[in-house]
Amino acid sequence: MDEPDISEDFSPLNPKIVLGIAAHPDDLDYAAAGTMAKFAGTGAEIHYLIITDGSKGSDDLHISEADLIKMREDEQRAAVQILGGKGVTFLGYPDGELEVTMKLKKDIVRVIRTIKPDVVITLDPTLVYSVERGFINHPDHRAAGQAALDAIFPLARDHLTFPDLYAEGFEPHKTAIVLLSNFGAGNYFVDITDTFETKMAALKAHESQIPDVDGTRVWMETVARKNGELCDYELAESFMRINVRG
Numbered sequence: 001m002d003e004p005d006i007s008e009d010f011s012p013l014n015p016k017i018v019l020g021i022a023a024h025p026d027d028l029d030y031a032a033a034g035t036m037a038k039f040a041g042t043g044a045e046i047h048y049l050i051i052t053d054g055s056k057g058s059d060d061l062h063i064s065e066a067d068l069i070k071m072r073e074d075e076q077r078a079a080v081q082i083l084g085g086k087g088v089t090f091l092g093y094p095d096g097e098l099e100v101t102m103k104l105k106k107d108i109v110r111v112i113r114t115i116k117p118d119v120v121i122t123l124d125p126t127l128v129y130s131v132e133r134g135f136i137n138h139p140d141h142r143a144a145g146q147a148a149l150d151a152i153f154p155l156a157r158d159h160l161t162f163p164d165l166y167a168e169g170f171e172p173h174k175t176a177i178v179l180l181s182n183f184g185a186g187n188y189f190v191d192i193t194d195t196f197e198t199k200m201a202a203l204k205a206h207e208s209q210i211p212d213v214d215g216t217r218v219w220m221e222t223v224a225r226k227n228g229e230l231c232d233y234e235l236a237e238s239f240m241r242i243n244v245r246g
């Protein structure tokens with residue numbers, strides 16, 4: 001992996017339009033709800049794009065897929081509202097089966113060209129597993145992050161890519177900044193000391209996913225403090241930041 005380029009401008013961001021792109025309802029709130037709330041608080045429009053329907057995320061043997069999909073969409077809408085966001089788009093791909101296809105990339109390009117974000121926050125597709133943290137990254141997370149990056153560059157940028165979209169009025173768009181979350185340390189930190197409680201309220205909205213709110217709070221606070229020690233904030237979210245020049 002390249003060493004972070006210290007000549008880069010990594011000064012704090014003040015975006016106008018932020019698009020979060022992730023696989024499941026709740027991914028973005030674990031990764032970035034503190035950052036989303038902070039950006040919303042300084043006037044940014046916040047949009048979420050959730051690619052799958054979340055239809056596998058339940059231990060309840062009696063719940064139907066249709067009920068779970070509806071519940072998780074409602075939970076995600078509530079969470080976005082709590083952190084001051086504007087709206088959520090659901091693409092409805094089946095949970096657990098996500099593949100990086102041109103169809104998926106085109107669906108993401110359509111949303112990027114509609115929302116026209118200056119900052120996209122998505123999941124780091126290079127994270128396959130972590131021995132230290134003892135987990136295998138969900139394949140949907142990797143596919144979502146990869147498709148999002150491909151959609152940002154070069155597919156959303158070029159009018160000759162997906163000419164049918166251009167003909168329908170979806171103008172090309174360049175996203176200036178990408179923030180990738182791998183739920184660990186990156187090269188860019190956002191101070192979430194003042195928005196940590198909002199992050200927890202947003203996570204709490206995902207009732208079907210978070211049976212142990214207190215345990216989740218301890219986990220989130222531990223991660224945020226650890227990030228904070230690396231950057232002199234009390235509580236922080238961490239990202240790999242790419243200033244896209246192309």
Ligand SMILES: [Zn+2]
Pocket residue numbers: 023024027138141
């Ligand atoms: Zn997920």
